[in-house]
Amino acid sequence: MCNDDLSPYETVPPASMISIGYPGPRPDFLTDAVDLHIHSGPDAIDRIGTSIDIARAAAAAGMKAIVLKDHLFPSYTKAVLTDQAVDGLRVFGGITMNGTAGGIAVRPVLAALAGGARVVMFPTFDGIRYVQKKKPGAIQLQHSFGQQITPILAVEDGKLLPHTEDVLQAVSDHPQVILSAGHLGPEEAIPIMRRAAELGIANKVIEHPNSSDWWSLDHYQQLVDCGTTFNMSYNPYQPIMGRRNFDELVELIGQVGAENCNLITDGGQPYNPMPAITMNVLCEMLYFQGVALDEIIAMAKTNPARMLGL
Template structure:
């Protein structure tokens, strides 16, 4: 049995895309299937990946392939109609804004632009409530995208109130989010899961040692390992996933704990188990 047998990656990037990618989606899924992986969730910052996932799934049946929708400007931002269409077509995850989020734009030196989830008075926008309702009805995964810590707290609180069962905080260690560990611990008590990604300095604020410490502090049972790979300059997602497991195993995580973070938790999010 290979090290990736039965594993799931909920955050991979592949072509075609607006920017160059290491592999096409077909190449990536084939490579994952050859490694014995159980499932991939394709992510694109600019368009839905639901159609691509469905088309690839029809041709490659040794692995489960899922798609989703990131609510960036290219799909109308906080667009309930786009969310409803994606969910009806089988989207596994809806991500709140990523590249178009005001939080990321501010971090990259463009304050005053980008998408916010709140009105000026701090209340969530009506369309955010509608998007959360749609995700709850579809029993899909709600991903927090590149929102600020304050926005994440508001969205998660409303999602929890609205009955969303599958909440995944998108890479809380990335430099423009840096969700405090004590906040993660509080959210974990609500059943929220946290996506820990392949360490890529300087984009991610935690190195492997720090990532291991955070997982211990917040909890293995609240963690999902994913790569967020696919960039030409980085390892491909399959190679990167193997390295993640090796790095964390060296830092004291046994194989049972790694199984929870790479098989059990992501399978439950996808409704496979």
């Protein structure tokens, strides 16, 4: 049979036909899946596509929702427009409190909430853990544009700084919003999440803790005790980016509990597939490694959908 008239994608057999070495029939991981952390264009650095490109791919795969995350700009504006432009999928965004978006300050957060932001994220590359890294990564350096970054502190000597308290008070008035620790380390994230729990903030997440060595099992337990969940990312196992052993994630999910985890791609890089494809790969890797199907479904669908109120 000649496949000259078919695209390269059409020559690939459907997933249901590929079963060698696979533990039983291939489950449907993407229908109603939710990805809480995706990078998209337009952005300050190259992305695999615009927010509309990425949303269309997710909708075609049957996903329920995606959340757009930008380091340097609020993402809620393009999310609101993308949500209107792409049928069959909900698209959400937020604000990351790096210096280019106003830092940790209540006024930019209030403006973002008024504009439809669903995620309020503490600093990423402007947090002290990243600013003081001895060997900054390539993506971190790209986002600095050659400028010296002054670290933005949320907590000092174990105590929340006043601007952090102001932000938490603002988020507490919006029960549908997700509070994210960004790239903060445990010395800042744990006090923040404890205070957020005191204020009744239900949706609290730590971003891709499986990508660093900052977090101990004791840290995880302290965070679980105050109702925090963990966005477990694919990227630490991507050959260009993390190069970590995938068995670490399987073990970690078993230790902290699938009920406390969401699966995210943290995708959108030009050297990754479309995030919808990456989400499927992540789920299949977990399934092949013996993680229970109901736990994968909870982490890819049920848990993140609940956080978004879907």
